[in-house]
Amino acid sequence: TGVGHHFGAHPALEGISLAVRRGERVAVLGPSGAGKSTLLGVLGGWITPDRGDVQVLGSNPGQLTGAALRAHRVQVGTISQALDLVDQVRVAHNVKAGHLGSWSLGRSLVALTRTRPDADCAAALERVGLGWAAQTRTGQLSGGERQRVAIARLLVQRPHLVLADEPTASLDPSHASDILNLLAGSRDDVTVIVSLHQPELARVHCDRIIGLRHGRLVLDAPAASVTSADFDELYLRA
Incomplete structure (x- = not known):
């Protein structure tokens, strides 16, 4: 106002x-x-x-x-x-970052040391058409694909x-x-x-x-x- x-x-x-x-x-x-x-x-x-x-x-x-x-x-x-x-980390790690605000520090650190996507991360990547890219370095993706990674991170965050x-x-x-x-x-x-x-x-x-x-x-x-x-x-x- x-x-x-x-x-x-x-x-x-x-x-x-x-x-x-x-x-x-x-x-x-x-x-x-x-x-x-x-x-x-x-x-x-x-x-x-x-x-x-x-x-x-x-x-x-x-x-x-x-x-x-x-x-x-x-x-x-x-x-x-x-x-x-x-860009230097794998796509799965960028998507998992959507959890960081709601996870404890300990859980966040454990999750970010694991390269395999969790169920929420995998589902979000499938939804944006990037199920194949979880282990790909984010910087190797095209501009449009990086946009989709950012949206997958939002889907995981559930704002x-x-x-x-x-x-x-x-x-x-x-x-x-x-x-x-x-x-x-x-x-x-x-x-x-x-x-x-x-x-x-x-x-x-x-x-x-x-x-x-x-x-x-x-x-x-x-x-x-x-x-x-x-x-x-x-x-x-x-």
Whole structure:
């Protein structure tokens, strides 16, 4: 409610107020520099806004510390543009990392010394079409395959909220659709908020479209009702 944030003199978000219901699939669109990544950062708790109130899964992530913050982060799964994978280790280890927030330190250390995937890891890799890749070094995979590893890690984590920052930016349309299908179909009760640069993908795969321009909310509508003229207005007036 009323969220604003500046980077120096640059306004990244200005007076953003919105509510997202549990289970919604929401696309955040807008030209480069519109504030999409900043909005996801505020929702994820790694950016504390200059003003306004933020409630995510019943808590203000910017005010949590210690055990409360760790418990909150288990419930929020993220896919950054960098994917945050360790290329030097096997795919199975990157996917097992989805458990780390909920496992004890001892169990985590034991799991990460084993090369064989556990049942959850193996099932997640099969679901994203990478059952064959568990023992492959992550850095040897293509960009699209690495995207799938990041999604398999989310499936293992079982978050209540997924925040994905341009997860399809480097993919061709076919692979981009596959990635969004996997995100949207992870579980019916999972809320997905994803920033995109492809309006048509947003209309097909999401329930709702939010448009940002110069840090302001200028579009908020059901995806089925958003027209090509709305997209032109969002991008051409930037």
